[in-house]
Every structure is written in C-alpha cells, then in structure tokens.
Amino acid sequence: MKYLEPLLYKKIDPETETSALIWIKEASKGCAYDFATLQLTLSLASLDTSTDLLAKVLCDLSENPTLVNDIRKEIIEIVGTEGLTQASLQRLYLLDSAMKESQxxxxxGYSNMERLAKETVVLPDGLIIPKGTAIMVSACHMMDSSVWPNGDTYDGYRFANLRNNAKNSLTSPYQLTSTSKDHMGFGHGKQACPGRHYAAIFNKIALCHIIMKYDFNVTLPEEGRVELRGHNILPHSGIKMSIRRRQEEEISL
Structure with missing residues (x-):
C-alpha cells in the first residue's frame, strides 16, 4: 500500500494512459476495496497463466525440431533487422502460430467463459437459464477435427499459413490474441482476458531468448504432458527439460 497509494492518485491523461489501479478504481463503482490485494491478485493471475502457456509451448516445440529451426530463422530475419520491439514481436507470425496451436x-481448461446469470435468460431453442445460475462453455470443440482440419494433431504452422492467406494479416482472427467461438483460449466476447496482449508479449520475449540461446529437449512422464485438476488442464509436474547453451546468432535481444 505504501508504494502503490501514490500511483493510485497520480494525475494522468485517461485518453493516452491508464493502469490496472485506475481500472480497478473505475470498476469498483464506489464500492470499498483493497487496491493492494487486488493488484497482487492480478499479478499472480497473470504470471500463473502466462507460465502455463510457456510450459505447454516448450513441450510442443521440443517434439518439432524443424519448427524450432524455422522459428529461429524468423527471429533472425525480423528481430535481427528491427531489434526486439513490440512491432517486431507482432510480425513473428510463426512463433505466434506455434503458441496459438499449443493453446x-x-x-x-476443458471449459471456458464462466458466467453468472444476472437475470433469467431464455435462449433461442427455449432453454431457460434461471437468474443466479453459474454457467460455462465447453472448449472441447477447439481441440478436435470438428472445427479445425486434423484438429487432433499439433501443427505449429497452422495459424501462420491461415494468416499468410488472409487479406490483412496484422488484424487476422488467427493471431494469438484474437478470440472466436472456434478458439476460446483467452475466452471470448466482452469479458475475454484483458491481459492477453501482455501474455503474448511476455511469452514471445521469453521464447525468443530460449530458442536463440538454448537447445532444449523435454522428457514427459508416463502420464503425459498434462495433468487434470477438475476441468483445469495443467502442465504435468513431472515434466523434465534438458537444456544446452548454444552459440546464438548475433541479433539484438
């Protein structure tokens, strides 16, 4: 509280600057809250979910050395020319694609978009959701071939190919931070994860360093790469990784 309170009352231009503290203040709508606890909660939530994705991506990349080499070439071509910037990170289509495919x-989890009905809702098919009912949406369809061709198989090139064929690849619905009913990794709708852009940048920076500086190999436990806790899909705690320093190409990381 000592360090955050001055920031809470710092005057800023809402048109050009914002922060989580200001967002919390506005969202509270006058209700009492502990801003320090909420800020710590946001920090923990962002690190937990971001590292969850990072672990899953590394497991998939470990089994696809050709993909790793191609991503390495992409990093050298783009980051090597432009440096490690937000703009260059956005242009790493193949890395973005590999991450989105892992997700x-x-x-x-197997379910997403947890919601609480604030009033009774009648759906078009006549199903009634009473006020106060907790609901969630199954995410299973995005993991199989009902939506994506060969959807049961990991294809790190999948979304890069789709973006390359799109008219405007920078605003493509196939980039990591885009959400849809067919890919709800970050949720969907008005309450899609507000931190997904941070998560994308965080993980891309981490993966650029790992891929360029290390050769790595993941050893999975007999149970597989994930373990379930309720409907949550977590990286298995028994995963082991062997890493070896490599002589990276001279680029500005």
Whole structure:
C-alpha cells in the first residue's frame, strides 16, 4: 500500500494512459476495496497463466525440431533487422502460430467463459437459464477435427499459413490474441482476458531468448504432458527439460 497509494492518485491523461489501479478504481463503482490485494491478485493471475502457456509451448516445440529451426530463422530475419520491439514481436507470425496451436490443443481448461446469470435468460431453442445460475462453455470443440482440419494433431504452422492467406494479416482472427467461438483460449466476447496482449508479449520475449540461446529437449512422464485438476488442464509436474547453451546468432535481444 505504501508504494502503490501514490500511483493510485497520480494525475494522468485517461485518453493516452491508464493502469490496472485506475481500472480497478473505475470498476469498483464506489464500492470499498483493497487496491493492494487486488493488484497482487492480478499479478499472480497473470504470471500463473502466462507460465502455463510457456510450459505447454516448450513441450510442443521440443517434439518439432524443424519448427524450432524455422522459428529461429524468423527471429533472425525480423528481430535481427528491427531489434526486439513490440512491432517486431507482432510480425513473428510463426512463433505466434506455434503458441496459438499449443493453446488450442491444451488450453487452461476443458471449459471456458464462466458466467453468472444476472437475470433469467431464455435462449433461442427455449432453454431457460434461471437468474443466479453459474454457467460455462465447453472448449472441447477447439481441440478436435470438428472445427479445425486434423484438429487432433499439433501443427505449429497452422495459424501462420491461415494468416499468410488472409487479406490483412496484422488484424487476422488467427493471431494469438484474437478470440472466436472456434478458439476460446483467452475466452471470448466482452469479458475475454484483458491481459492477453501482455501474455503474448511476455511469452514471445521469453521464447525468443530460449530458442536463440538454448537447445532444449523435454522428457514427459508416463502420464503425459498434462495433468487434470477438475476441468483445469495443467502442465504435468513431472515434466523434465534438458537444456544446452548454444552459440546464438548475433541479433539484438
């Protein structure tokens, strides 16, 4: 509280600057809250989910050395020319694609978009959701072939190919931070994860360093790469990784 309170009352231009503290203040709508606890909660939630994705991506990349080499070439071509910037990170289509594919096959859980009905809702098919009912949406369809061709198989090139064929690849619905009913890794709708852009940048920076500086190999336990806790899909605690320092190409990381 000592360090955050001055920031809470710092005057800023809401048109050009914002922060989690200001967002919390506005969202509270005058209700009492502990801003320090809420800020720590947001920090923990962002690190937990971001590292969950990072672990799953590394497991998939470990089994696809050709993909790793191609991503390495992409990093050298783009980051090597432009430096490690937000703009260059956005242009790493193949890395973005590999991350989105890992999230597609192994999202945070088998269900998503947890909601509480604030009033009674009647759906078009006549189903009634009473006021106060907790609901969630199954995410299983995004993991199989009902939506994506060969959807049971990991294809790190999948979304890069789709973006390359799109008219405007920078605003493509196939990039990691885009959400849809067919890919709800970050949720969907008005309450989609507000931190997904941070998560994308966080993980891309981490993966650029790992891929360029290390050769790595993941050893999975007999139970597989994930373990379930309720409907949550977590990286298995028995995963082991062997890493070896490599002589990275001279680029500005």
């Amino acid at each position: 597609r096959l192994r999202p945070l």
